[in-house]
Amino acid sequence: MVAKPPFTCFGSDRDAGAVRMAGENAERAGVSGWTTFRQHAVSDLEPPEGPPSLVIVNPPYGARIGDRAPLFALYGALGNTLLERFTGWRVGLITMDHALARATGLPFAPPGSPVLHGGLKVTLFQTGRLG
């Protein structure tokens, strides 16, 4: 078991398999004592109790998705949810697609260079504290 840090990590996905695998990975990594995973849609995301902190998002973006058009609505819903409910939080989001990042409406700083993630070139987009 890894020593418990002074915070808890919360994760969610609408897919039951992704939630189960995240829990199993946390168990194997020895961090299950301070991680919690729940199954729900991004539009049902609520901030946990406690001071504002950091939201990290790994949304769908990949080359495996033939039609990216539906993803614009998903990124828009993500951005709306964060802007409405996560005042004071910072956001980090990785994606291959800069147009999808813009579709969130989040106030991202200019991104850095892309990095390889699972064989795909992804870029980390970051905000300051949401107003």
Ligand SMILES: C[S@@+](CC[C@H](N)C(=O)[O-])C[C@H]1O[C@@H](n2cnc3c(N)ncnc32)[C@H](O)[C@@H]1O
């Ligand atoms: C790139 S994968 C990330 C998988 C996993 N969450 C992780 O971070 O390793 C994108 C994930 O977005 C999830 N997803 C797609 N639409 C969603 C929605 N409307 N609400 C919540 N999760 C969604 C998919 O189920 C998929 O697991």
